Amino acid sequence: MARPSWSRAWQLLGAARRGSSYGTGDSLGPGVSPPEPEKRPSSLTSALGAGSRQVPSKNVESFASMLRRSPLVQMGPAKDKIVLGQIFHIVEDDLYIDFGGKFHCVCKRPEVDGEKYQKGSRVRLRLVDLELTSRFLGGKTDTTLLEADAVLLGLLESREIRQKE
């Protein structure tokens, strides 16, 4: 049974850690102006007891903190990361798979268990690149293929029958 003074110390420590992480989260952008003060999470103000700022009725998260906590940012570099995707379109042997990034990836239907890959199946992918772009000779900007690149590892292991739609 935790003593009340110790649990209170935990709360303050947690809030302080959140505060410091929020401070570094702001420095993501290159010298862009930080979001307005009223966008700060209300838990921070209530824990620190700052009466001057208005505590919003709902816990409104700022864009910077949402971005910091998003899976895309937490994942880091996309190379060789394992992600789950869902097939949303099929053209004969090509599977168009959406894994939560800006673009989808296109993979060839594998020979093993080929019939099980239908619209809505969940699959495992190993990412190579989030967007296929390259600067060609004489080009002012990169040319983009509007596609991501990934290697299809297989269907979701536990239950292939568990499909959306």
Place this chain on the structure above:
Amino acid sequence: RCLGSLGKAAPSTSQLSSRLYGTLLAPEANQQVDPTVINDKLITEPLRHPDFFNVKELFSLKELFDARVHLGHKKGCRHGFMEPYIFGCRLDQDIIDLDQTMKHLQLALNFTAHVAYRKGIILFISRNRQFGHLVEVTARDCGEYAHTRYWQGGLLTNAHIQYGTGIRLPDLLIFISTLNNVFEPHVAIRDAAKMNIPTVGVVDTNCNPSIITYPIPGNDDSPLAVELYCRLFKMTITRAKNKRKQMEVLYGLQNKADSS
């Protein structure tokens, strides 16, 4: 910023009919010249409020974030003029600042609502083949128009020769994607600017936002994001049209009560 003043100032509809025709026909039924009090109040009442149609409640930061609106292209694809709207660059991928997007989206939706309230013609344009059908369905559902095919050169600038005299041009162009299939700015942006037709457009990090009247910095490649934009535009336009019907009934009844 001039963007803010554009949003607040009234789009002058007294020139609405006159600027659409080249030379020609006397403009028909200028509602503003109509001396009755109803029409005057009907038109000027929404202009007194900064957010008459309450478009702010239609979207939230979380909704934009979940629809992946903040994801941009790679750093090498970036257009120089998009730099003010970019939050930062993470592992070579640009991230669009959603705080700015919220402001721009609110201005753009407010303007669309005002145009729809005044019975303006809205044209949706997108040359992105992945979402062509979705844009056409959206336009049909809100009773407006869409053009998602090859844009012939003189559609706007040569209209009264190609389509005959007395043609009415759209009062607002909404670009779901401002680029065409070869990654160049859509011809309609330049043509609309020539014909004094305001434009609303979703600009991604590789687009040029300069000539667009109400740019909305955001992702235009993910299906979730495009579905969100289509939903938002559809809701604003239907809301504005319903509001118009309501106001007509309201002022019609008032006038009847005053006269009797």
